[in-house]
Amino acid sequence: MSEVVTYQREGAIGVITVNYPPVNALSHAVRSGLLDALKQGQADAEAKALLLVCEGRTFIAGADIREFGKPMQEPGLPTVVEAYENSDKPIIAAIHGTALGGGLEMALGCHYRVALESAKVGLPEVKLGLLPGAGGTQRLPRLAGAQKSLEMITTGDFISASDALQAGIVDAVEASSDAKAAGEQFALKVIDEGKPARRVRELTDRIEADKGSDVFEQFRTGLQKKARGLFSPFKCVDAVEAAFQLPFEEGMKRERELFMECMESPQRAGLVHAFFAEREVSKVPGLPKDTPVRDIKSVGIIGAGTMGGGIAMNFANVGIPVRLLEVKQEALDKGLAIIRRNYENTAKKGRITQAQVEERMALIQPTLAYEDFGDVDLVIEAVFENMGIKKEIFGTLDKVCKQGAILASNTSTLDIDEIASATNRPEDVVGMHFFSPANVMKLLENVRGTKTADDVKATVMDIAKRIKKVGVLVGNCYGFVGNRMLHQRGAEAIKLVNEGATPQQVDKVLTDLGFPMGQFAMSDLAGIDVGYRIREERRNAGENIPPSWMDKLAEQGRLGQKTQAGTYLYEEGSRKPIPDPKVDALIEEFRKEQGIEPREITDQEILERCMYVMINEGAKILEEGIADRALDVDIVWIYGYGFPAYRGGPMFWADQVGVKEIYETVKRFHDTLGGDQWKPAPLLERLAKEGKTFGSL
Known part of the structure; x- marks a missing residue:
C-alpha cells in the first residue's frame, strides 16, 4: 500500500486519504496510490460510498512541479480520473x-464534490502555456456551461467555493473547518438517499443548452486583445468547444491533441522557465537561509509624489503603518489626495470595501518633520534622481533614525555606495527600487x-514577500540590472x-515581440x-552623452502622458498614443x-539592435x-518592464534565438557601428564559442 495515499473504512464509508506534503501534488507515487486505494475501496464489501480527502493545508493543489520536464510515468492522471469516474x-x-x-480534474472525476467555505478551485494550466489535460476541458463545461468554463480555463484564475457552488462545480459548501467531517456527512446522505454514482461525463443538460452559442467566437475575439501573442488560451477555447461538438470520448482525444500542441510550443518552455525562475529568485546565492531578518513594524517614506505615494500604499495594504514626509504642506496634501483617490477607485471596482479604504488611509500618517522618523524601522527615500539631494537626505536620516533602522533609496540608477557614504552606517543602507506605478x-x-x-539583504527580500512583490537582489552599478539594460535599448532606439x-516603427517591432508597449510609448508613460534628468545628471558627472531630439521634447514641456504630449499625443483620459x-x-x-542623411531601416535591424x-x-x-x-535578469525584465513571460525573459529568449547567432550579430554591429555597447561581452563570446547557453551558467 502507498505511504502517501491510504485507505481506511469508517463505518459504511471507505476513506481514501492523500498525505503528500506540502500541497498533495499529483506525483507518480500519489497517482499510483490513488489507484491502489480505489481498488481497495471497490473490493471492500462493507464500504457503501468512498470519500477522497487530503491531509494538511490543502486538497490536491495540482501537478508535482518536481516532475516537470520529465517523461510521464504511468499511470497518467487521465487514467486515474477515469478509474474514479x-x-x-x-x-x-x-x-x-x-x-x-x-486536483480539480481529480475532483471532477468523483461523483460528488463538497467544499469548505474557505476553499478555492481553478484550472491554472494556461499560465504555464498549457491546457487542462486530464478531462478538465470536457468535464467542467458539463457542470458549469460554456461561459464559466471558458472564463476559468482561459484565464487560469481561481474561484471561491461559493462561486463554484453557484456555477454547479461543487454540490455543497460547508462553513466547517474540517473537510473530512463535511465529506463524511455528505457521504452518509448519499448512502441514506441511495444516490447513484453520478458521472460528470454523462451529464448533458449544460451541453445541450449552450450548443450553437456564439460564445466561442466572442471569446476568441476578446482574446485577440487580452491574450495578444499567446498560444494556449486559443487552444483552450478549441478544447472547450470540442465538449459541445463531439461525444465525450472524442472530445477527450481532441483535448489530448491540443494539449500536446501546447506542450510542443516554445511558449510553454518560456512560461515554465518564468514559473520556476520566480520561485528560485528569492533564494539568494551566498546568503544563508537562516540569515536573521530585522523586525519591520513601521516605515517612513520621503516624498509623497507618484513613487512615494505608491510605495506607501504597498505597506498600508498589508497593515504596516507609514509616516509619509514632504517638505511642503501643499505637496503632502496633494500626495495624500492621490492615494485616497487610488483607494476610492479600487473600492468602486469592488476590490476593497469603503471600510478598508479608511483603514489604509489611517495607516498613512503625514509629516513635515524628519524627527518623526526617530522610531521607524525602515525609511525609503523616493525623491528626484539627484545625488546631491539624496546624500543630504541620508545625512539627515543618519542623525534622526534609531540604530538598526534600515535606510533605503528608491533610486533607479544612482550609486548606492555613494549614497551610503553620507552616513556613518553604510551597513544599514540598501537600494529598494520600486517600479511605477509602485502600488x-x-x-x-x-x-x-x-x-x-x-x-x-535578507530583510528587504523578506519585505518584498510581505508586500506581495517579487524581490530580486542585485549588485550596485549605474542602472543596476533593469535600467542599465533599458538605457542601452533606449539609446539604440x-x-x-x-x-x-x-x-x-521602433515601438511596433517591440510590441510585435510581445512587449505591452514600445520604447517611446513607455518613455511617455x-x-x-x-x-532627461538622468541624462543631465550623467552629463554633469562628465559622461559623454550625445544630444537627443528627446531632450528637445523635454525642454519644450512635452513630458509624455502627464502633459498629453510627448513623443506621441494623448487625448484627455486616454493612454492611446497618437503620432x-x-x-x-x-x-x-x-x-x-546633426548632418544625418536618413535611410530606410528594416524591422529586423530594429529587432536586432534593440x-x-x-x-x-x-x-x-x-x-x-x-x-x-540569468534567471535574476529574466525576472527583473518580466516583472519590471513587461518582457513577455511566454518568451521567458531576455536571457532565456537569447538562448532560444541562439547565443552564437547573437554573438556574431553583435560582433558585426561593433565592426559597422562601433561603440562600447557593441563590443561583445567576454561571457557572450565564451558561451558562443563553447556552444553553451546562459541557462547553463
Whole structure:
C-alpha cells in the first residue's frame, strides 16, 4: 500500500486519504496510490460510498512541479480520473484549501464534490502555456456551461467555493473547518438517499443548452486583445468547444491533441522557465537561509509624489503603518489626495470595501518633520534622481533614525555606495527600487551596496514577500540590472530614429515581440523628464552623452502622458498614443542639425539592435556579478518592464534565438557601428564559442 495515499473504512464509508506534503501534488507515487486505494475501496464489501480527502493545508493543489520536464510515468492522471469516474460506488471529494489543475480534474472525476467555505478551485494550466489535460476541458463545461468554463480555463484564475457552488462545480459548501467531517456527512446522505454514482461525463443538460452559442467566437475575439501573442488560451477555447461538438470520448482525444500542441510550443518552455525562475529568485546565492531578518513594524517614506505615494500604499495594504514626509504642506496634501483617490477607485471596482479604504488611509500618517522618523524601522527615500539631494537626505536620516533602522533609496540608477557614504552606517543602507506605478508593479529590485549587511539583504527580500512583490537582489552599478539594460535599448532606439526609422516603427517591432508597449510609448508613460534628468545628471558627472531630439521634447514641456504630449499625443483620459506630425518635423530638423542623411531601416535591424544590445549588456551584468544568475535578469525584465513571460525573459529568449547567432550579430554591429555597447561581452563570446547557453551558467 502507498505511504502517501491510504485507505481506511469508517463505518459504511471507505476513506481514501492523500498525505503528500506540502500541497498533495499529483506525483507518480500519489497517482499510483490513488489507484491502489480505489481498488481497495471497490473490493471492500462493507464500504457503501468512498470519500477522497487530503491531509494538511490543502486538497490536491495540482501537478508535482518536481516532475516537470520529465517523461510521464504511468499511470497518467487521465487514467486515474477515469478509474474514479468509472467506480460503481459513489465517490465524494471533500475539498479544502485549493483544488487546482489536476486536483480539480481529480475532483471532477468523483461523483460528488463538497467544499469548505474557505476553499478555492481553478484550472491554472494556461499560465504555464498549457491546457487542462486530464478531462478538465470536457468535464467542467458539463457542470458549469460554456461561459464559466471558458472564463476559468482561459484565464487560469481561481474561484471561491461559493462561486463554484453557484456555477454547479461543487454540490455543497460547508462553513466547517474540517473537510473530512463535511465529506463524511455528505457521504452518509448519499448512502441514506441511495444516490447513484453520478458521472460528470454523462451529464448533458449544460451541453445541450449552450450548443450553437456564439460564445466561442466572442471569446476568441476578446482574446485577440487580452491574450495578444499567446498560444494556449486559443487552444483552450478549441478544447472547450470540442465538449459541445463531439461525444465525450472524442472530445477527450481532441483535448489530448491540443494539449500536446501546447506542450510542443516554445511558449510553454518560456512560461515554465518564468514559473520556476520566480520561485528560485528569492533564494539568494551566498546568503544563508537562516540569515536573521530585522523586525519591520513601521516605515517612513520621503516624498509623497507618484513613487512615494505608491510605495506607501504597498505597506498600508498589508497593515504596516507609514509616516509619509514632504517638505511642503501643499505637496503632502496633494500626495495624500492621490492615494485616497487610488483607494476610492479600487473600492468602486469592488476590490476593497469603503471600510478598508479608511483603514489604509489611517495607516498613512503625514509629516513635515524628519524627527518623526526617530522610531521607524525602515525609511525609503523616493525623491528626484539627484545625488546631491539624496546624500543630504541620508545625512539627515543618519542623525534622526534609531540604530538598526534600515535606510533605503528608491533610486533607479544612482550609486548606492555613494549614497551610503553620507552616513556613518553604510551597513544599514540598501537600494529598494520600486517600479511605477509602485502600488501595481510587482518587481522590487533590491540593491546591495559594498557594505550592506547580510541581515539587511535578507530583510528587504523578506519585505518584498510581505508586500506581495517579487524581490530580486542585485549588485550596485549605474542602472543596476533593469535600467542599465533599458538605457542601452533606449539609446539604440533613439539612434535608429536618428538614422531614419520612426518612433512608431521602433515601438511596433517591440510590441510585435510581445512587449505591452514600445520604447517611446513607455518613455511617455514614465515621463520624458525622468530620462532627461538622468541624462543631465550623467552629463554633469562628465559622461559623454550625445544630444537627443528627446531632450528637445523635454525642454519644450512635452513630458509624455502627464502633459498629453510627448513623443506621441494623448487625448484627455486616454493612454492611446497618437503620432504627431510636429514630432516628425522636430526629428527631421534634428537630423539636419546633426548632418544625418536618413535611410530606410528594416524591422529586423530594429529587432536586432534593440534586443541584442540588451543581451550583450545582460552578459556583462552577469560577468560582473551584478546579477548572480540569468534567471535574476529574466525576472527583473518580466516583472519590471513587461518582457513577455511566454518568451521567458531576455536571457532565456537569447538562448532560444541562439547565443552564437547573437554573438556574431553583435560582433558585426561593433565592426559597422562601433561603440562600447557593441563590443561583445567576454561571457557572450565564451558561451558562443563553447556552444553553451546562459541557462547553463
